[in-house]
Amino acid sequence: MYQISSLPPQVPPDDLALLQRAEPATIGHFQATGFLHADILAHSRDVRVAGTAVTVRMPGVDGGILHYAMGCVRPGDVLVIDRCGEAVTAALGGAMAYAARQAGVAAIIVDGRVTDLGELRQHGVPVWSKGPSPVTTRVLGLEGEFCGDIVCGGVAVRPGDAVLADENGVLILPRQHVRAAAQRAIDFQTREQTTLARLRGGEKFPDIVGSRAIIDRAIAAARAAGAVQGVAQ
Numbered sequence: 632m633y634q635i636s637s638l639p640p641q642v643p644p645d646d647l648a649l650l651q652r653a654e655p656a657t658i659g660h661f662q663a664t665g666f667l668h669a670d671i672l673a674h675s676r677d678v679r680v681a682g683t684a685v686t687v688r689m690p691g692v693d694g695g696i697l698h699y700a701m702g703c704v705r706p707g708d709v710l711v712i713d714r715c716g717e718a719v720t721a722a723l724g725g726a727m728a729y730a731a732r733q734a735g736v737a738a739i740i741v742d743g744r745v746t747d748l749g750e751l752r753q754h755g756v757p758v759w760s761k762g763p764s765p766v767t768t769r770v771l772g773l774e775g776e777f778c779g780d781i782v783c784g785g786v787a788v789r790p791g792d793a794v795l796a797d798e799n800g801v802l803i804l805p806r807q808h809v810r811a812a813a814q815r816a817i818d819f820q821t822r823e824q825t826t827l828a829r830l831r832g833g834e835k836f837p838d839i840v841g842s843r844a845i846i847d848r849a850i851a852a853a854r855a856a857g858a859v860q861g862v863a864q
Contacts, residue, residue, distance in 0.1 A: 633696060634688075636778040638703060639791030641683040646809045647707070647793070651681040653816035656799045660819060662812065667784025667801040671740065671759050674748055678757045679797040682709035682737035686783075686790050688776035689722060690715035694768030696775025697723060703777070706735025709794040711803075713781035714743030721764040725750025732756045740794065740801055742783040759801055 642650075659666065685708045687700045700710060710731070712722055723739065725747035731739060731754075738757040744764035745751065751758050778790040786803050793804040804812055829839050837843035 632774050633699075634776040634779060635699070636776075636790070638685065638705070638778060639683065639789075641705065641707060642681075642791070642793045642806050642809065644707075646806070646813075647681045647683075649817070650793060650795050650804075650809050650813040651679060652820075653795065653813045654679070654799070654820065655795055655797055655802045657816040657819050658795075658802060658812055659800075661815060665786055665803045667740070667742075667759075667786050667803070669800060670761050671742060671784045671801060672762070673796070673798045674745075674751055674758045674760065676798060679795075680709065680738040680757055681793065681795050682707050684709055684711045684788055684790060684792040684794050684803065686776075686778055686781045686788055687712045688715065688779060688781050689713065689717075689768075690774060691717060692720050692768050693771040693773040693775060694722065695770040695772060696777055697727065697768075698770060699775075700777050701727065701730045701734060704731070704734050704736050707737050708735075709737050709796075710739045711781065711783050711788050711794065712739070712741045712743070713783050713788075714741065717743050718761075719764060719766055720744065721746035721767050722760075723758075724767060725754065728754040728756050728758065738794070738796055740783060740796065757796070759796060 685704055687697055689696050689712055721744045722741050723745055728751045736756055741760040744762055745760040748763050781788050788803050793806055793809045795802045826839050
């Protein structure tokens, strides 16, 4: 059975522009949730995208629901595909990637496999997946869901969530958290440039970031505790 819902409102362009300045790995310094499993990897280098999640639940070998989705997506959308544990069959290949390019899709995230890696790179739509497979889906008219709540890479994804992805991984953010997370990451990245400048000036990394002082205090506290315990005995 197919389940079809309406497209979600897109994340405001200003929010996406701000989010694209942030690195997923920077947000990972202060947040541990929302990141897809690390086995979902980028097939392109030097890429970072931010867009609106448009979700697809695509179980088994029936690829019809993805064809349907490709007729609905808007420029700037990110297709996020839940393969429901299917680990053999490629969800899409070169022709679908070309269709995505023509539709203006910002990226495709697949919790499963893809095919035609060379064509995917050639057509220029960034794709993340668990790797390649030569076995492909077919249009069987069986089942699938468009724009429903899904799980991709262990993360719950709702239509209209924000997606931030680069070579280091994929992050899903509720739209109301986008600006705060992005600005915190951008501020962190700015401070990091100051750290690099100090390193070029000859300072040592643990002194700049304060880790040496933390470790020294921990060692001193452990020694003091040991001394007190020794007196008590």
